[in-house]
Structure formats: C-alpha cells, structure tokens
Amino acid sequence: MKRLRRIPTDVWFEPLIIIVVLVGYIIWYRSTTFSTTEQASLAWSTLRSTILDHIELTLISTAWVVVIAIPLGILLTREKARRVSPFVVNIANIGQAAPAVGLIVLFTFWLGTGFRTAVLGLVVYAILPILQNTIIGLRQVDQRTIEASRGIGYSGLRTLVQVELPLAVPVILNGVRTALVILVGTATLSTFIGAPSLGTLITTGVTLFLPKLLVSGAILVGLLAMTIDWLGRLVELVATPRGLA
Numbered sequence: 001m002k003r004l005r006r007i008p009t010d011v012w013f014e015p016l017i018i019i020v021v022l023v024g025y026i027i028w029y030r031s032t033t034f035s036t037t038e039q040a041s042l043a044w045s046t047l048r049s050t051i052l053d054h055i056e057l058t059l060i061s062t063a064w065v066v067v068i069a070i071p072l073g074i075l076l077t078r079e080k081a082r083r084v085s086p087f088v089v090n091i092a093n094i095g096q097a098a099p100a101v102g103l104i105v106l107f108t109f110w111l112g113t114g115f116r117t118a119v120l121g122l123v124v125y126a127i128l129p130i131l132q133n134t135i136i137g138l139r140q141v142d143q144r145t146i147e148a149s150r151g152i153g154y155s156g157l158r159t160l161v162q163v164e165l166p167l168a169v170p171v172i173l174n175g176v177r178t179a180l181v182i183l184v185g186t187a188t189l190s191t192f193i194g195a196p197s198l199g200t201l202i203t204t205g206v207t208l209f210l211p212k213l214l215v216s217g218a219i220l221v222g223l224l225a226m227t228i229d230w231l232g233r234l235v236e237l238v239a240t241p242r243g244l245a
Helices: 009-031 036-042 044-076 079-097 100-111 115-139 143-151 156-193 199-207 211-239
Strands: none
Touching: 009 211, 036 044, 036 199, 036 211, 044 079, 044 115, 044 156, 044 199, 044 211, 079 115, 100 115, 100 156, 115 156, 143 156, 156 199, 156 211, 199 211
16 A cells, blocks of 8 residues: 555556547547448457557567667676777667668568568667666666675675666666657557558558548557556556665
8 A cells, every 4th residue: 555655646647548538539439430441440350450469569579679678788787898888879879860760661671571570670779768778777776785785795696686686677667668658659660561550550541541540540559658658657666676666
C-alpha cells in the first residue's frame, strides 16, 4: 500500500486518458459506415492480426536493443573502455539522427525486404536512449558506495550486479521506456518494406484517400504507445529501490 501511495499522479491519470480515447474510438467505430476496403482492413480478425504484428515487431526490436545496449553501456563505464565511450555514443547518435525511413531503405538494399530488415533498422534507430541511459545511470552511482562495497570484499562483478546496477535501474529503465515508445511509432514505417504493422492502415488510407483508415491507424498507434509508456512507468516504480523511490 505504501508503494501505491508513492505512485505519481500522472501514472494514474494516463490510463484514464487511454480508456477515454479507446472508448471514444470504439463508439466511433461502431457508429460509422465503412467502405468495402475499409471493412476488409478494419474487420476485427484482420485488425487483431495487424496489432499483434505491430507489437511483435516492437517487442523483438526492443529485446535486441536491450541485449546490445545495456551490456555495451556497462562495458563503456569500465575503466579500460571509458576512453572510447564518447566515440561509441557518437556512432549510436548517428543512428538516432538519421531519418528512420532512410535507415530502413538502406538496410533493404543490403538485406532485402521483410521482417528481419525492419527489426535491424529499428534496432539501429533506437539503440541510443538505452545505451546513453545505461552509461549515465552507472556513472551517477556514488564512487564512495562502490569503494565501500569493494572494501567489504565484494569482487568487481559482484559490486556491479548487487550495487551499481540496482542503483542505476531507474535511469536504465527510463531509457528502455523511451526506446519502446520510439519503436512503437517508428515501426509503422516497416510497412514500406513488406513487414506488417499498423502502418499498413496509415499508408493504405493515404494512398487510397480513405481518411477513416488513416485515423484508425493513427489512433491505434497512439493508444499502443501510451499503453506501453504507462506500463513502462509502472515497471520503473516497482523496480526502483525503496530509498530512491
């Protein structure tokens, strides 16, 4: 109960917005007349498959980013690798600065179209927030705390796992949440290279001038991004050590 009382107001408020927008969309969906093309794209069986494809693409991309960025961030905070840290971060920054469409197109020339290419493009695009936050989170751990843990006999690895990482968790998870939200929106671009996502609704709506499809795709992507952002905030609160909450 004490942990629940410490939950910020925005964490309670965000799901209310999600519910209001979702209910509004459902009411609009049930009261609107659709064309044959719109009905085919917005039928629940098709829509459910499209949403699941979008979530799958987002989660797999995020998993790969986490597997790459967090260990790399840890490595770059170690004494022997600190000199190359700015260089590596600048390379990751190139991926963030480059247009997402451009990255996906470049990888398409290399790997062809499809799911694998979309994942690779999204991983390169979203690696910076987690990498940067991992480095920042570990570097902000008080050096005296690290020295104290070494003083009581902890090895470097044990200090990292039991002292540094728990203290850096809030910052790292904030980076993961940021990357997730970025990936939810950017994953819509995968439709250009044959990887199914909610972007299919948006591109079809634009191409065939079907505003209802365009609006549906935009609203569903927005709802998905807000939901993931909210869930990420909850995970941050639960995973944050009590003294830091």
